[in-house]
Amino acid sequence: MATLFRQSIAMLVLLTALTGILYPLTVTGLAQVLFPRQANGSLIVHDGKVLGSRLIGQPFRDPRYFWSRPSATAGGAYNGLASGGSNLGPTNPALRADVARRVAALRAADPGNTAPVPVDLVTASASGLDPDISPAAAAYQAARVAHARGLPSARVQALIDASTRGRQLGALGEPRVNVLELNLRLDGRWLPSH
Amino acid sequence: MTPNDWLQLALYLALLLALVKPLGAWMALAFAEQPNALTRLGGPLERALYRLGGVRADEEMDWRRYAVALLAFNLAGLVLLYLLQRVQGFLPLNPAHLPGVGAATAFDTAVSFATNTNWQSYAGETTMSYLTDLLGLTVQNFLSAATGIAVLLAVIRGFRRRSAATLGNVWVDLTRATLYVLLPLSLLLALVLTSQGVIQNLHANLHVPLLQAPVATSAPATQVLPMGPVASQEAIKQLGTNGGGFFNANSAHPFENPTPLSNFLEMLAILLIPAALCWTFGEMVGDRRQGWALLAAMLVIFVPLAAGCIAAEQAGNPALHGLGVDQQASALQAGGNMEGKETRFGIANSALWATATTAASNGSVNAMHDSFTPLGGLVPLVLMQLGEVIFGGVGSGLYGMLAFAVVAVFIAGLMVGRTPEYLGKKIEAYEMKMASLVVLIPCALIVVGTAVAVLLPAGRAGLGNPGAHGFSEILYAFSSTGNNNGSAFAGLSVNTPFYNFTLGVVMYLARYLLIVGMLAIAGALAAKKHVPESAGTLPTHTPLFVVLLVSTVLVVGALTFLPALALGPIAEFLSSVAH
Numbered sequence: 070m071a072t073l074f075r076q077s078i079a080m081l082v083l084l085t086a087l088t089g090i091l092y093p094l095t096v097t098g099l100a101q102v103l104f105p106r107q108a109n110g111s112l113i114v115h116d117g118k119v120l121g122s123r124l125i126g127q128p129f130r131d132p133r134y135f136w137s138r139p140s141a142t143a144g145g146a147y148n149g150l151a152s153g154g155s156n157l158g159p160t161n162p163a164l165r166a167d168v169a170r171r172v173a174a175l176r177a178a179d180p181g182n183t184a185p186v187p188v189d190l191v192t193a194s195a196s197g198l199d200p201d202i203s204p205a206a207a208a209y210q211a212a213r214v215a216h217a218r219g220l221p222s223a224r225v226q227a228l229i230d231a232s233t234r235g236r237q238l239g240a241l242g243e244p245r246v247n248v249l250e251l252n253l254r255l256d257g258r259w260l261p262s263h
Numbered sequence: 264m265t266p267n268d269w270l271q272l273a274l275y276l277a278l279l280l281a282l283v284k285p286l287g288a289w290m291a292l293a294f295a296e297q298p299n300a301l302t303r304l305g306g307p308l309e310r311a312l313y314r315l316g317g318v319r320a321d322e323e324m325d326w327r328r329y330a331v332a333l334l335a336f337n338l339a340g341l342v343l344l345y346l347l348q349r350v351q352g353f354l355p356l357n358p359a360h361l362p363g364v365g366a367a368t369a370f371d372t373a374v375s376f377a378t379n380t381n382w383q384s385y386a387g388e389t390t391m392s393y394l395t396d397l398l399g400l401t402v403q404n405f406l407s408a409a410t411g412i413a414v415l416l417a418v419i420r421g422f423r424r425r426s427a428a429t430l431g432n433v434w435v436d437l438t439r440a441t442l443y444v445l446l447p448l449s450l451l452l453a454l455v456l457t458s459q460g461v462i463q464n465l466h467a468n469l470h471v472p473l474l475q476a477p478v479a480t481s482a483p484a485t486q487v488l489p490m491g492p493v494a495s496q497e498a499i500k501q502l503g504t505n506g507g508g509f510f511n512a513n514s515a516h517p518f519e520n521p522t523p524l525s526n527f528l529e530m531l532a533i534l535l536i537p538a539a540l541c542w543t544f545g546e547m548v549g550d551r552r553q554g555w556a557l558l559a560a561m562l563v564i565f566v567p568l569a570a571g572c573i574a575a576e577q578a579g580n581p582a583l584h585g586l587g588v589d590q591q592a593s594a595l596q597a598g599g600n601m602e603g604k605e606t607r608f609g610i611a612n613s614a615l616w617a618t619a620t621t622a623a624s625n626g627s628v629n630a631m632h633d634s635f636t637p638l639g640g641l642v643p644l645v646l647m648q649l650g651e652v653i654f655g656g657v658g659s660g661l662y663g664m665l666a667f668a669v670v671a672v673f674i675a676g677l678m679v680g681r682t683p684e685y686l687g688k689k690i691e692a693y694e695m696k697m698a699s700l701v702v703l704i705p706c707a708l709i710v711v712g713t714a715v716a717v718l719l720p721a722g723r724a725g726l727g728n729p730g731a732h733g734f735s736e737i738l739y740a741f742s743s744t745g746n747n748n749g750s751a752f753a754g755l756s757v758n759t760p761f762y763n764f765t766l767g768v769v770m771y772l773a774r775y776l777l778i779v780g781m782l783a784i785a786g787a788l789a790a791k792k793h794v795p796e797s798a799g800t801l802p803t804h805t806p807l808f809v810v811l812l813v814s815t816v817l818v819v820g821a822l823t824f825l826p827a828l829a830l831g832p833i834a835e836f837l838s839s840v841a842h
Binding site: 095153 | 267271312315317318331335338339343386388397401405409437441445446450460462464472474475477482483486488489496498499515517518521579582583587588595597599603605612613628629635728732735752753754835
């Protein structure tokens with residue numbers, strides 16, 4: 070019995086060294102050499118300043134910007150240290166109330182627009198940090214942004230298209246528009262190298 | 264379901280099945296008793312580990328010694344993880360200066376990761392230091408999966424060996440599972456995931472200014488980007504059917520799962536080893552058809568449930584009707600019930616993930632199950648309640664399915680009045696009693712645990728949703744921990760002394776009682792003689808047996824859980840239709 074306990078501890082120490090030190094440090098070393106940009110957070114850097122991450126969404130409430138999806142993170146929307154969803158059940162009255170409030174806010178910012186609102190634009194994402202909206206949600210907001218900025222709608226549409234990713238390898242996932250990228254393009258702060 | 268939903272489901276199944284044989288054959292080599300090219304290649308490293316660990320690779324263990332060694336090894340890992348969490352505040356690799364984790368949370372987490380459950384009552388980004396992530400959580404992700412494989416290997420030897428007293432050497436099994444299977448696959452997957460944008464660094468969190476300054480002056484004008492060694496943990500989290508996320512949002516977090524391709528690979532990794540082990544099993548018991556039959560039984564249950572879950576979520580949420588919301592799928596949007604889902608994954612990948620992660624005892628999520636439609640959320644709940652044998656955990660899913668197979672041949676034997684046999688071994692009273700315990704212990708833990716939690720104020724205190732859905736949250740928590748899955752209806756606040764303690768105990772019992780039961784069966788089987796096949800033998804590789812096995816799994820699950828499901832998701836579905 071004592072032998073088994075001694076062996077347990079010895080094997081635990083050895084396998085910990087292998088899987089808890091050697092393995093993650095190997096991955097870190099290789100990742101930093103092979104994919105340094107991705108391994109460090111896909112950061113968007115402009116004039117030496119970090120503007121954000123391509124992968125982490127930011128909140129927008131100005132009509133001049135495209136709005137991201139609602140975020141249920143604790144301590145304010147898009148809190149990078151509190152990822153998570155609302156966890157509201159489908160029949161919870163609070164969910165219906167939240168959605169109604171979001172529809173009203175979108176309508177208030179764009180009174181002429183009576184089209185139905187794409188569902189992703191009024192529902193909280195799973196991570197609370199979703200960087201994307203659907204192309205439908207971008208199209209819904211395009212006229213508002215063009216009007217607020219005094220831009221021709223064709224120009225706004227071109228920027229949306231440039232910020233849109235199709236299904237990966239033609240089949241996987243869903244088409245999506247990166248909101249931070251699109252808004253940086255609108256502000257003229259997006260570089261091709263990003 | 265849209266055509267693309269079907270396409271993504273088909274691609275997933277096709278690639279999974281295409282990998283079953285190559286990986287299954289690889290694992291058969293890794294675990295072979297005769298030396299071969301693979302074990303000769305790793306031989307020097309293996310021998311060095313055994314020498315340093317003071318173990319003799321050729322020592323044969325009977326089932327009791329095997330069980331005691333495995334339990335001692337797991338207990339040592341559990342204690343190490345507990346201590347690491349408690350004192351992390353004084354240790355290096357903690358750039359965010361996180362304090363030691365509280366006793367109740369640390370206990371719950373240590374049990375959770377050691378038992379391959381990876382239930383999490385804490386939020387990763389604000390609780391665990393990088394050192395705890397590396398030396399504690401990542402290590403247990405490997406070792407709990409290796410433990411599952413070791414038990415499976417012992418059970419396989421129980422069928423293979425004739426009139427034998429021993430089941431092999433636990434240290435060799437643990438080492439080989441780690442060295443030849445889990446480590447190389449994880450290294451490969453971690454690097455591919457990094458290429459997609461999963462982060463892998465030891466930097467401190469990064470503060471960046473928001474592009475649009477917040478309207479309310481009280482709101483922060485900067486955003487904190489969390490950092491850390493994510494990819495290395497993510498890979499084994501998926502491959503080892505662990506499921507514990509680096510971040511609170513788990514695989515919904517863009518730094519854990521940034522693209523549809525990373526999502527596809529992570530989802531593939533959930534079922535990869537459990538599916539391939541079916542092939543390894545067939546190879547090792549000397550009849551590949553036996554492995555295919557078990558895999559077929561798993562698929563018969565998995566595929567309809569996956570399609571059902573996708574369809575339920577794609578149909579959208581009727582509660583949003585009349586609000587001017589467009590839930591219709593089109594070329595421009597996934598549509599459907601998007602609350603708690605990510606845009607890049609849409610409906611098909613969220614629902615398919617939910618099905619895979621609960622079919623296997625993985626428990627990671629890329630969408631919030633609590634916000635699924637009543638029927639969409641029923642699918643993960645049912646899959647866990649079926650005992651985590653539809654693929655199930657690495658190793659544990661297959662040995663759980665073998666317990667059901669023993670019960671199935673016994674029932675068939677009763678029907679025709681012959682002594683049941685499985686893989687050339689007579690199934691007698693002792694094996695049958697143990698198999699029944701293995702099948703029924705999780706059921707009892709779930710039903711009793713849920714009842715206790717519902718009756719006590721401490722159990723009801725943390726509900727995140729009213730009505731039938733609240734009951735589902737508690738039922739889900741015990742179904743998840745009672746089967747070592749680890750996923751959650753996360754609206755329930757479980758970081759309380761009551762839930763940390765009760766769920767910790769449930770996870771411990773569910774894991775180790777079953778392991779001891781299975782090793783006892785293995786020991787008894789190994790001691791038996793081989794029974795030659797006769798006209799009275801029920802063949803166990805035929806479609807008839809697959810139907811029998813599937814029926815056994817479904818009947819046990821339905822008899823146990825239908826009343827509880829009627830009070831939860833079914834009641835919620837009926838009320839949502841009625842309105």
